[in-house]
Amino acid sequence: MNRKEWREVGRQSWYFVLAAAGMALLAWLMDLLQGKPLEGEKLVIIFALWLLVFSMFIGLSPFAMDSRQKGMEYLLSLPFSRRRLLLIKLLPRLAAVVLFYLAFVLMYFLIGQDAFGGGFTVFSLAYFAMFFISFSLAVVHESFIVQSLWAGVALGVYLFLCLFIVVLGFAWKFRMPASWIGSRAWLDLSYDASTLLSAIAVFLLMALPFILSFFLAFKRFDLKPARAFNRRQLLVFIPMLILAFAASLGVTYLVQNNSADYESNCHILENRQLLKTSSLGNLDIYGETGRRQIKTGRKLWWEYILFEVPGKVFILGYDVNDSSTSIIRLQLENLAWKVVYSIPDGSEATPGFLFRQSGHVLVFLQRGREQTERSGMKSGLSLKSNRLDLVLLDMNSERSRTISFRSSLFPTFLNPYIFAHDEAGGRSFWLVSGKDGKEQHLLRLWEDGVVEDLGVSKKFPVYFGHLLFSHTASSLVVRRLLASGSETIREIAGKVNVASDYFIGFLDVGEAREIYGTRNTRIIRIDLATLAIGDVGPKRGQVLRVPPADFYYVEHEAWLPSQGRSDKWRKVFRLQGGKPVFIRKFDFNGKWPGHVWIQRHGIVLLDEVKTRFFAFPDLRELKFKKLN
Amino acid sequence: MSQAIIEIRDLSLGFSRRRVLASLNLSLGAGEWAVIAGCNGAGKSTLLRAIAGVLLPDAGAITRSAEVPPEKIGFLSDRLSLFEDWTVARAIDFHCRVFQVGEFDDRLVKLLGVGPGSRIRDLSAGERAILHLTLALAQKPALLLVDEVLHMLDPYIRDLFVDALIEAVSDRQAAVVTVNHTFSEIERLPDRVLVMADGRFIVDGTPEELRGLMKKIVSREPLPGGVPCFFRKAEGDYKEYFIYPFHEEMRAKHALDFQDIALPEIIKAFIGGGYEQKRMA
Numbered sequence: 001m002n003r004k005e006w007r008e009v010g011r012q013s014w015y016f017v018l019a020a021a022g023m024a025l026l027a028w029l030m031d032l033l034q035g036k037p038l039e040g041e042k043l044v045i046i047f048a049l050w051l052l053v054f055s056m057f058i059g060l061s062p063f064a065m066d067s068r069q070k071g072m073e074y075l076l077s078l079p080f081s082r083r084r085l086l087l088i089k090l091l092p093r094l095a096a097v098v099l100f101y102l103a104f105v106l107m108y109f110l111i112g113q114d115a116f117g118g119g120f121t122v123f124s125l126a127y128f129a130m131f132f133i134s135f136s137l138a139v140v141h142e143s144f145i146v147q148s149l150w151a152g153v154a155l156g157v158y159l160f161l162c163l164f165i166v167v168l169g170f171a172w173k174f175r176m177p178a179s180w181i182g183s184r185a186w187l188d189l190s191y192d193a194s195t196l197l198s199a200i201a202v203f204l205l206m207a208l209p210f211i212l213s214f215f216l217a218f219k220r221f222d223l224k225p226a227r228a229f230n231r232r233q234l235l236v237f238i239p240m241l242i243l244a245f246a247a248s249l250g251v252t253y254l255v256q257n258n259s260a261d262y263e264s265n266c267h268i269l270e271n272r273q274l275l276k277t278s279s280l281g282n283l284d285i286y287g288e289t290g291r292r293q294i295k296t297g298r299k300l301w302w303e304y305i306l307f308e309v310p311g312k313v314f315i316l317g318y319d320v321n322d323s324s325t326s327i328i329r330l331q332l333e334n335l336a337w338k339v340v341y342s343i344p345d346g347s348e349a350t351p352g353f354l355f356r357q358s359g360h361v362l363v364f365l366q367r368g369r370e371q372t373e374r375s376g377m378k379s380g381l382s383l384k385s386n387r388l389d390l391v392l393l394d395m396n397s398e399r400s401r402t403i404s405f406r407s408s409l410f411p412t413f414l415n416p417y418i419f420a421h422d423e424a425g426g427r428s429f430w431l432v433s434g435k436d437g438k439e440q441h442l443l444r445l446w447e448d449g450v451v452e453d454l455g456v457s458k459k460f461p462v463y464f465g466h467l468l469f470s471h472t473a474s475s476l477v478v479r480r481l482l483a484s485g486s487e488t489i490r491e492i493a494g495k496v497n498v499a500s501d502y503f504i505g506f507l508d509v510g511e512a513r514e515i516y517g518t519r520n521t522r523i524i525r526i527d528l529a530t531l532a533i534g535d536v537g538p539k540r541g542q543v544l545r546v547p548p549a550d551f552y553y554v555e556h557e558a559w560l561p562s563q564g565r566s567d568k569w570r571k572v573f574r575l576q577g578g579k580p581v582f583i584r585k586f587d588f589n590g591k592w593p594g595h596v597w598i599q600r601h602g603i604v605l606l607d608e609v610k611t612r613f614f615a616f617p618d619l620r621e622l623k624f625k626k627l628n
Numbered sequence: 629m630s631q632a633i634i635e636i637r638d639l640s641l642g643f644s645r646r647r648v649l650a651s652l653n654l655s656l657g658a659g660e661w662a663v664i665a666g667c668n669g670a671g672k673s674t675l676l677r678a679i680a681g682v683l684l685p686d687a688g689a690i691t692r693s694a695e696v697p698p699e700k701i702g703f704l705s706d707r708l709s710l711f712e713d714w715t716v717a718r719a720i721d722f723h724c725r726v727f728q729v730g731e732f733d734d735r736l737v738k739l740l741g742v743g744p745g746s747r748i749r750d751l752s753a754g755e756r757a758i759l760h761l762t763l764a765l766a767q768k769p770a771l772l773l774v775d776e777v778l779h780m781l782d783p784y785i786r787d788l789f790v791d792a793l794i795e796a797v798s799d800r801q802a803a804v805v806t807v808n809h810t811f812s813e814i815e816r817l818p819d820r821v822l823v824m825a826d827g828r829f830i831v832d833g834t835p836e837e838l839r840g841l842m843k844k845i846v847s848r849e850p851l852p853g854g855v856p857c858f859f860r861k862a863e864g865d866y867k868e869y870f871i872y873p874f875h876e877e878m879r880a881k882h883a884l885d886f887q888d889i890a891l892p893e894i895i896k897a898f899i900g901g902g903y904e905q906k907r908m909a
Contacts, residue, residue, distance in 0.1 A: 069713050072709065073682055079726065222683045
C-alpha cells in the first residue's frame, strides 16, 4: 500500500516538475523574443505560484485517483484502520511538499532573493497551509473541481483570520490601534524573531482544526455520501476553529506584547534626565537616582514628539479608546499631567513629527476631516479644500489660538509642514511647504491671515539667517524675504543639499552664522554673511542639524559603496568653522540595527543589546538606574 | 452451530434520511454457509459492506472473533471494485502484499485466458468476478462475503465459481455469506437461509426448516379461516396460496392440498410477501 502511494505521488510530482520546466522555458522564450535575459526572480515567482497549485493538488489528491479508478470500495476493504490509511496517504504527500519546498528555498537563495520583497515568510506559511487545508478537504466532494473551489475558499478565510491576528499582534507590539497597521503587514511576518515565532504559531494553530477535524472524522469514513462526512467533520471543526482562534490570539498577545519594543521612544531632557514612552498611557522619567513613573490611566499611544520649556514637557498622545489626539503637558517637578489641547472632533492635525516649537509656542497645522480627503499615506494631509488652520499653543500659559488661512493653492498640497518662523515689517509669518506633484510648494502665512505664494522648490527648503534656501533642478537659490515678495540674492550651481529641517521640530535658528550641507560627495559650509561656499571634506555619512543651529556629521563605516552591510562603527563630528571636530566613535561590531539618533540634547545609541545615552555638548554617557 | 466467529447486534445503518438496516442481529459460526435473499433495496449488499468494514454502522456493533482478523475477510462486492488502471498482475501483486498472501493460485484466472498484462478495466464482468474470487480465496479467508455476482457468469464459469466456494468451506472451514437472487445452483449448499425485508431478517432457518414451514395451495376458492397465507399469486382462474407458518395439524383440520415446494420457490414467495408488506406499509 505504501509503495502504491509513493509511486502515485512520485508520478504526480514528476508531472509537476515537467509542467514547471515547461513554464520556465516559455518565460525564457518570451524574454528571449524581447531581447532580455531570463531573470532569476521571474523563475522563482513562476515556481512559487506553481508550488501553490501543486500543494493544493497534492493535498486534494489522496482519494481522487482511487475514486476515479472506481477503487474506493476496494481501498476501504483493505485490512487497514482508517487512521493508518490516512497516514499512508499523508506521509508521501507531505514528503513531496517538504522536498519541493526545500528545492524552492535553495532556488530562492541562489537566484531570486528579491522575488517577493518581504513575502517569503507568508508564502512559506501559506504553502504548507494550502497543503494541509487541501488534504483536510480531500473527500469534501466527489468532484475535483468542487474540491478545489472549497480549498480556495477555505484558504482565503484561513489567511484572512491569520493575518487579522498578525495585525493585532503588531498593534499589541507597537501599542497602536490595529487600524494603523497597513494592509501590507503580511510582508513583515519576519519583522523580528518574536513576530516570526507568533506568525508560525498562528498559522500552525489555525491549520490544526482543519487537519485534526479531518483525522477525527475520518475514523468513521465510509462509502456513504460526502455530505454525511462533511457534517461530521464540520461538527468537530467549528469548535476547534474557535478554540484555535482564541489560542492564536492568546499566543500572539503573549509573544508580541512581551517582545522587545524598539518603538518605545527615549528623549534626553534638558536637565539630563530621560523620558521614556514605554507603554500605552504610561511614561517613565529616569534620573541618576532612579525611576519615576507616570500612569495616565488612559490608553494613550505616544507619538514621536517631545517639546520642552523649563519645568514642562509636551507630548502628543493618541487615545486608542476614543480615537482622539491630545497634547499632554507634564510638570517635571511633581509629574502632574494635563491635556492642554485636543484636536477637535472631525479635525486632523499634521503628524506629530511635523509639529514645531518656536520659543515657548508650539505650532502645528490642522484641517477639518470633513474637508480633507485622505491620501494614500497613512498620516498625510491632502488639502482638497482651501482652508487651513494654524494652531499656536503657548506652552507657558497653556492657552491656544487658531489662525485660519484660505488659498486656492491648498487643495494641491500634500503633507504641509511649517519650516520657519520670522518677522518682516513688524508682522510675524510662518513658512509652509507642501508637496505639490513632485515638487515642494512654498507659502508664507502671515499672522493676519494673508497667504503669499513663494513658488516651488525641487527639494525640501530651509530657512537660516533670515534667508530662504530653495532648489531648482540644478542649483540652490538663496532669497531674502521682504515685507512683500522676495529678492534672489544668489544662485549656487550644482546639486547642493542643505541639512533638511523636515524632521527637526524647532524653528528657532538663533543667530546662525553658517550652515552645512552636501554637494555631490563632499560636505560643504555656507557662510550666511557672505554666502561663500567652503569645502569641509568627503561625505561618508549624514549631515544633521541639532536645534537651534548646530550641525553634526555622522560618518558611517559602511557607507554607500558597501550598502547592505551593517556598520562596525559610526563616528560623530561637530561641524564648526568649516571643520569637522571629532567628538566620539560608537562601535557596533556589525550588530544590527546599530543606529545613532541625534536629539536636541544628546545622542541615543541603539544597538542589538541595549540603548545608551550621551548628552551634548561633550557627549558624556548618561547612566540611568533601573533602565534596561 | 459452532462457536460464533461474527456477532452482529442491533445493527442500524442508513444513507441520509433513509434507514437501510434497522436493529439487525446475526450470529455466524465457522464453516457455516448462509444465503441472504430479499427484495431489491432490502439491505443485503449494505449488510455485506458493513461486515466487510466498507460501511460503518450508525448504531449497534459488529464483533469479530480472534479467528477473523481483517486480512482474513474475503469480500466480493457486486461493484467488483479494483483500481481499474492497473494490470491483473499488479492487482494480484498488490493484493498478495497487502493481505500477506504467500502463495497465489491463479488457475481460475488462467482458465479464463486472462493475461497478467490485461488492464482491469478491459475485463468482462465475469472475468472480473473470477479475478476477485481468486484474490479473495488467496487470502485463505475465515469469512467470505460474496455479493450477487453469479448472474454475471456463464453456466460453465458459474459451476467453477460455486465449486471454489464449496472447496473454501469444506477445506478451510470458512464461513460463507452469499447474497443471491438465483438459487438453482446453490439450493443444495446453504446451511442457513436468511430473508431480508426493510432492513431486517424476516426469516432465518435451515432449508429443511423452511421447506417444512412453507406449503403451497393451488385453488380457485378462497382460503378458509385459520390458514395463514403469507403470499398469494394469481395463475389464470387459479390462485396460489403460500402458507406460512405451516403446521402438520392443518392437514387434519382442513381438507386442502398442502404441496411441498422447492427452496427457490419458497424464497421467491418470501420476497413477494416482502414486497406486499412494503406496499401495505
